[in-house]
Every structure is written in C-alpha cells, then in structure tokens.
Amino acid sequence: MTPGQKLGMAEHGEPRWVRGYGGREAERRGPAHADTIYPIASVTKSFTAVAVMQLQERGLLKVSDPVVKYLPEFRLRDAAHAQAVTLEHLLSNTSGLPPLVSLYGSLKRSLEADPNLSRFLLPERLPQLPYLDTYEDLLDFIAEEAGDPLGPPGTVFSYSNDGFALLGAVIERVSGMPYADYVRANILEPAGMTRSGFDPAWVQQQAGVTQLYHMAVNPPELIHAPGWWEAPAMVAAGFLKSTVNDMLRYLEIYRTGGTVGGERILSPESVRAMTTPRIPCGPNMWYAYGLMITPYQGMTLVEHGGNLKGAASWITCIPERGLTAVVLSNLIITPAARITLAALNGRLGLPLATNRFEDRDHPCPPETLAMYEGHYPSAEGVVLTVRAAGDGLILQMMGAEVKARCIGEHLFAFEQHGDLATVRFVPGPDGRIWAVLSGFRLIRKAADAAAEVAAADA
Known part of the structure; x- marks a missing residue:
C-alpha cells in the first residue's frame, strides 16, 4: 500500500500525463497533486553534480582536482589514497570509501526527536555514535572509521553518501555560499522550481505538503511517521524537497542539453560529462556523475x-x-523505479513489464553455490547473510529472507518490495568471493563467515 504517490510524464517539455494515487494522507483527506511537496532523497545527488559542473564552467574548480585541494582535512588511514581521490571519484562513487554509518550520526538529532524511533530498523551503534553536525565532524569521523579502501580510486564502485556530502563541503568553500543557498540561486530559481527547497521550516509553511509514512517494526504495520529527518552535514547527499511539476522542469536539463525554459543551467559539454557512463553499478547500468x-x-x-x-x-x-518522468511517494518501500519504467514503456509502445536488464535464468551448478555463503556486514548497520538452497541462494537481511536465482555470472535476482533487485558477488584474483554489491554498496565478506555458517548448519 502506498498512502500517496504522484507520477508525472512530459514529452518535449510539455506535461502529457500526471496521475496521483492515494493522497497526501493515508486517510485520503488531502489528495496528492503535481505541486505536492515530497522529499526526493538521493535524487538530490544529481543537483550536487550540477553545482560542481557549474563551478567548473566558471573556472573555480576542476573535477580532476584532488579533494584535498579544497578539503585539506580529508584524510584516511591510507594517506596516499586520500591524496589520490579526486572530485570525479566522489561524483562517480569510485573513491574507494566503504559504506559507513556516518549518515546516522548526521541524522542523530532528528532520530532522537522522532516519536516513532523505536519503530525503525536502525544501527545498533546509534546510541554510541557522535553527533555529526558539521562538515568538520564528518571529516573527522571518516578519518577514524573508513579503514582500508575498497580499491584504488576509480577502480571500484560503491555508493557513498559520504562522498556527496564532501562535495557539498567543496561547493560551499569554492562558492563562498551555504550549499542550500547555492543550489537555490543557481539551479532552483533559474529553472523556475518555486516549490522546491531544503529548509524544513520553509517546507512546513507551504500549502500542499505530504505527510510521511513508514512500514514500521514491532509490530510490522503502516504508520503515520511525522517529522522530517534532517542531516546538516549530509544535505548534499539527499535532503532536497520538491514536486512532480518542479522535477519535470529540472529534467529538462538532460533533455535539452542544459536549458530549462530558455534559461541556461549547464553547458552541453557539462551535460555530456554528467551523463557519460563511468563505471558499472548494476546489470546493464552505469554510474555517471550523480x-x-x-x-x-x-x-x-x-x-x-x-x-x-x-x-x-x-x-x-x-x-x-x-521523454521525462518522475515518481514521488511518501512511503520508502514504493517500487518507484519499476513504476516509472512501466509508464515510459507504455508511452514507447513496449510491454509494461519490459525491464532494464535481461532477466533470464543462468546455469549455476548447486555445488558452486557454497562459494557465496557467508556474512557480509556493512558498517551502515546491515548484515547480509547468504546460504545455498537448492539451485539458488537464500538471502537474509533486516529480518527478512528471500530466495535469489542466478541470472548471470556471480549475479542473482530476487523480488523486493514489488521490484526486481540483484546482488553481484565479486571474486578476487584467487577466485574466492571477497565482497558483494548489494543495494549499490560494495560490502566485504566477513573472513570467518563461511566457518560460522558451517557451524550453524552442524
């Protein structure tokens, strides 16, 4: 069930189809419409990338510059690695930074103020985490927690909120403006996105703002979850609020090569750079810049x-x-990607269920499945446990189990929240699995995981 969801589609810049499901509130007292304000979460990362490209166009930075040129406080256990990380590596999630729990440190004050705190699945470390209220706090935390890199800069993909948060700090230092102010003055206002912003106080003053909902635990049920989470040090990674109409305007940047309603936001060269595939991040999918x-x-x-x-x-x-399309929902488990693609498939004359990648069973002898077994703990607080079962795998994460089937070499697919998700296991030079790409994060395999699984089965 989705309490409120809005889908918008435009063709050559003209809105062709806007449809709402449910309402701003589950009780349907307030219908969702194309100007209802929703959190857009990590779609914010593309705005951060636009800001970086604008500053490059103005000669204030280069994406090839090392991060330490602008953030000399950026340091890692491997000092040489820190010196080698560039802005481009942050933009493409190829810095080598492993998944960290820092988002929750930045969210901690919001979390503690949330009346439904006990109903969320959160990292066990939360009470011990420091408050990460500033970029300086975040930089110190990364230095202490990041540990060994996943690989040399530019060689491995792992989605990183920390990397985009650091880009927000770079934007502030280079532009001399707070990140939110820069984005408002240089992207939102020129694009005519009058119903978009970061400040939660501003949002609450607007008419037509969605209520928030969550599929809670203890017990599992859909609940009204008031209170917008904020993370000041992570604002550039995912905290813009917007509407379907505003986001359709924003997408004109990529349709036109940089303009919205006659206003030049980016040069065609910058748009090409932003949309050039940099590294594989999933089956038939590449990450570019945000x-x-x-x-x-x-x-x-x-x-x-x-x-x-x-x-x-x-x-x-x-x-x-x-063609451009947007889906915004007020419930985290909504299959927004599948809904968006199905709508576009309809417009393109394709079967609605046509997927982004080929979903075809791949031969995987049962005797080879044991190589994937083990625990894959992420510092973000999630542990993926993998067991062989028949001709596939059982994946256990966040209290749920799913059956995954092989659809490619080291690649397995499973249904999750109404969408088709995948995990890809990563072998090392010796052929042994050392990591898994799950939820766009590269998570190392625990060294003793196989032994623990064997012991549990005994």
Whole structure:
C-alpha cells in the first residue's frame, strides 16, 4: 500500500500525463497533486553534480582536482589514497570509501526527536555514535572509521553518501555560499522550481505538503511517521524537497542539453560529462556523475532514485525520445523505479513489464553455490547473510529472507518490495568471493563467515 504517490510524464517539455494515487494522507483527506511537496532523497545527488559542473564552467574548480585541494582535512588511514581521490571519484562513487554509518550520526538529532524511533530498523551503534553536525565532524569521523579502501580510486564502485556530502563541503568553500543557498540561486530559481527547497521550516509553511509514512517494526504495520529527518552535514547527499511539476522542469536539463525554459543551467559539454557512463553499478547500468545510465531498447535512460523515511523517488529522462518522468511517494518501500519504467514503456509502445536488464535464468551448478555463503556486514548497520538452497541462494537481511536465482555470472535476482533487485558477488584474483554489491554498496565478506555458517548448519 502506498498512502500517496504522484507520477508525472512530459514529452518535449510539455506535461502529457500526471496521475496521483492515494493522497497526501493515508486517510485520503488531502489528495496528492503535481505541486505536492515530497522529499526526493538521493535524487538530490544529481543537483550536487550540477553545482560542481557549474563551478567548473566558471573556472573555480576542476573535477580532476584532488579533494584535498579544497578539503585539506580529508584524510584516511591510507594517506596516499586520500591524496589520490579526486572530485570525479566522489561524483562517480569510485573513491574507494566503504559504506559507513556516518549518515546516522548526521541524522542523530532528528532520530532522537522522532516519536516513532523505536519503530525503525536502525544501527545498533546509534546510541554510541557522535553527533555529526558539521562538515568538520564528518571529516573527522571518516578519518577514524573508513579503514582500508575498497580499491584504488576509480577502480571500484560503491555508493557513498559520504562522498556527496564532501562535495557539498567543496561547493560551499569554492562558492563562498551555504550549499542550500547555492543550489537555490543557481539551479532552483533559474529553472523556475518555486516549490522546491531544503529548509524544513520553509517546507512546513507551504500549502500542499505530504505527510510521511513508514512500514514500521514491532509490530510490522503502516504508520503515520511525522517529522522530517534532517542531516546538516549530509544535505548534499539527499535532503532536497520538491514536486512532480518542479522535477519535470529540472529534467529538462538532460533533455535539452542544459536549458530549462530558455534559461541556461549547464553547458552541453557539462551535460555530456554528467551523463557519460563511468563505471558499472548494476546489470546493464552505469554510474555517471550523480546519475545512472542504462542503454535501453536502442535508447538511453538517464536516471536516479532515492529512499529516506517517508520518501521513495525516481527520475528518468530518455533524451532520444524527448521523454521525462518522475515518481514521488511518501512511503520508502514504493517500487518507484519499476513504476516509472512501466509508464515510459507504455508511452514507447513496449510491454509494461519490459525491464532494464535481461532477466533470464543462468546455469549455476548447486555445488558452486557454497562459494557465496557467508556474512557480509556493512558498517551502515546491515548484515547480509547468504546460504545455498537448492539451485539458488537464500538471502537474509533486516529480518527478512528471500530466495535469489542466478541470472548471470556471480549475479542473482530476487523480488523486493514489488521490484526486481540483484546482488553481484565479486571474486578476487584467487577466485574466492571477497565482497558483494548489494543495494549499490560494495560490502566485504566477513573472513570467518563461511566457518560460522558451517557451524550453524552442524
């Protein structure tokens, strides 16, 4: 069930189809419409990338510059690695930073003020985490917690809220403006996005703001979850609020090569740089700069999504066909990506269920499945446990179990919240599995995981 969701589609810049499901409130007292304000969560990352490209156009930075040029406080256990990380590596999630729990440190004050705190699945470390209220707090935390990098800069993909948060700090230092002020003055206002902003106080003053909902635990049920989570040190990673109409205007940047309603936001060269595939991040999907790129039916999907308390969002642009689409929802588990693609498939004359990648069973002898077994603990507070079962795998995470089937080499697919999700296991030079790409995060395998699983089965 989705309490409130809005889908919008435009063709050559003209809104063609806007449809709402449910309302701003589960009780349907307030219908959702194209100007209802929702959190867009990690879709914010593309705005951060636009800001970086604007500053490059103005000669104030280069994406090839090392991060330490602007943030000399950026340090890691491997000092040489820290010196080698560039802005481009942060933009493409290839810095080598492992998943960290820092988002929850930045959210901690909001979490403690949330009346439904006990109803959320949160890291056990939360009470011990420091408050990460500033960029300086975040930089110190990364230095202490990051540990060994996942690989040399530019060689491995792992989605990093920390990396985009650091880009927000760079934008502030280079522009001399707070991140939110810079984005408002240089992206939102020129694009005519009058119903978009960061300040929660501003949001609450507006008419037509969604209520937030969550599928809670203890017991499992859909609950009204008031209170917008905020993370000052992570604002550039996922805390913009917007509407379907405003986001359709924003997507014109990628449809037109940089303009919205005659206003030049980015140069065509910068748009090309932002949408150039940099590294694989999923089956038939590449990460660019704050955007995901998928070759699709002879066309290109320029996309990104986001999830946060009370938010599931997805944006897509198909430049070759002049199509743009947005889904905004006030419940995190909404399959926004699948809904967006199904709507576009309908417009393209394709079967609605056509997927972004080929979903076909791949031979995987049962005797080879044991190589994937083990525990894959993420510092973000999630542990993925993998067991062989018949001709597939059982994946256990966050208290739920799913059956995954092999659809490619080291690649397994499973249904999750109404969408098709995947995990890809990563072998090392010796052929042994050392990590898994799950939820766009590269998570190392625990060294003793296989022994623990064997002991549990004994």
